[in-house]
Amino acid sequence: MAIIESYRMEDYLDLSEEELDRRISTAKEAMGDRLLILGHHYQQDDVIKFADFRGDSLKLSQEAARSQREFIVFCGVHFMAETADIVTGDAQKVILPDLTAGCSMADMADLYNVERAWKDITNIAGEANILPVTYVNSTADLKAFCGKKDGVVCTSSIAEKVIKWALDRTDKVFFFPDEHLGRNSAFKLGIPEDEIIVWHRDAPLGGNSENAIKKAKIILWNGFCSVHMLFLPKHVEYFRERYPGIKIIVHPECRREVVAISDLCGSTEYIIKTVKAAPPDTVWAVGTEINLVNRLRKEQPDKTIFFLSPTVCLCSTMYRIDPQHLCWVLENLVAGKVVNQVIVPDEEKRWAKIALERMLTL
Ligand code: SF4
Incomplete structure (x- = not known):
């Protein structure tokens, strides 16, 4: 595709709802079956109405891979676009309409601090006695970390099964980034409360004693979803x-x-x-x-x-994907320019895919 022209995001900010609707539909039609638009369930109506598929992050990524379409516009947040890039083919390009659409929970665990915690825990418990499990709501480098360490990714629908799989193979699970999904899943498995500890990322030994780490079956990173x-x-x-x-x-x-x-x-x-x-x-x-x-x-x-709340629990980062950004990326595609592509480096992709595939075998 030859590069003809590109558009500036700021030119879209004052467009009316009707004009945005018309231009998004026109651009989508012009791209035809080269394009797939994915919409996460938490997206606003004005965006999700253009989605070819609605779903949770993993289901959407799998739809993207199955479709083999050249351009995947992921209306979701950054880790979801990364997951789509991990599971799709080399010829497919994944686009996130607004690159600032992150996930506050995923951002609570970064590779540097997880590796530091892993070193502390394994110094006490021994590396052979623990497996890392990451929620799919995490950055690609953490998924790759799990791939390298014989660990695995989980979704909220199979977290319990994945933790059980890990505990059938080893003594302990280091679960990140969501403390609550980890705790709720451990509880369903009947793991006693005094065998579950929380790793506070800023405290020495995560705020735990050596004995508590030795005794723990589940070590939970203290991340959470603000929504x-x-x-x-x-x-x-x-x-x-x-x-x-x-x-x-x-x-x-x-x-x-x-x-x-x-x-x-x-x-x-x-x-x-x-x-x-x-x-x-x-x-x-x-x-x-x-x-x-x-x-x-x-x-x-x-x-x-x-x-179930008197306050509005809106995912503000998901909300950054609006019709303006969607229209902007689509019209750029029609003009032959890919903007906001999300690319996971090859080595990271390889290991992250291993961790995802381990989950899929379950
Ligand atoms: S709802 Fe929570 S976990 Fe989901 S993307 Fe938003 S901040 Fe992240």
């Missing part, structure tokens, strides 16, 4: 008091106290499937990102669906 942390036990109690018979369903990134008193807990895909499959006239309070909950409410008018 899911906003749900509190009092919100569950509020809905239970006012709506007897209500079902409370939450994401496993929520704190343990919330999960413990909810009826159901699972990934975004699980939440959507469960609520969709429920009988009409049932009443639900859902603890996950607000765009997903609002969409579920619109698509399931025969049910009463509440958002």
Whole structure:
């Protein structure tokens, strides 16, 4: 494709909603089957309406690989675009409409500090006795770290299974970056609380004694999702008091106290499937990102669906992907220019893929 012309992002900021809609549709049509647009469930309606597929991060990356389309525009956050680049072919290019769309949880664990913690832990516990497990919401270099250390990636839907797989092979699991997904999964496996410790990234030995590290089965990095942390036990109690018979369903990134008193807990895909499959006239309070909950409410008018918090729990980084950025990257593609491509270096990609493939065999 010859480079003809490129467009400047600032020229898109004042366009009307109608004009953006028209230009995005035109650009999408012009790219035809060379292009695939992916929309994570937490994206706003104005963006997700252009997606060829909706889903969670891994499902979307797998759709991208299957499609073999040349250009993958990932409406999500940075680690998702990295995951898509890891699993897609060499001829495919992954584009994130706004490169500042990160994930605050993924940013809480960086390779330098994880490697330092790993050194401290393995000095005490021995490297043969521990495996690293990273949530898919992590940077590509951490996935590669797990690949190199015989570890594995997990999604929220199979975290429990992955931790069990690891504990069948070794004594301990070092789980990052989400403390809450790790704790909720360990709890489901029946691991006693006194065998779960938290690694505070700024404290010597993560704030633990040598004995605690020796005794621990699960060592949790103290990362969290700022969106899911906003749900509190009092919100569950509020809905239970006012709506007897209500079902409370939450994401496993929520704190343990919330999960413990909810009826159901699972990934975004699980939440959507469960609520969709429920009988009409049932009443639900859902603890996950607000765009997903609002969409579920619109698509399931025969049910009463509440958002499980009085405050707006919006993923502000996902929100950076707006129609302006989408239009800008698409019109650049039509003009023959790839902007905001996300590229994972080859060596990192190779090891990260190994860690992802270990998970897929489960
Ligand atoms: S909802 Fe939380 S975990 Fe998901 S992308 Fe946003 S900050 Fe990250």
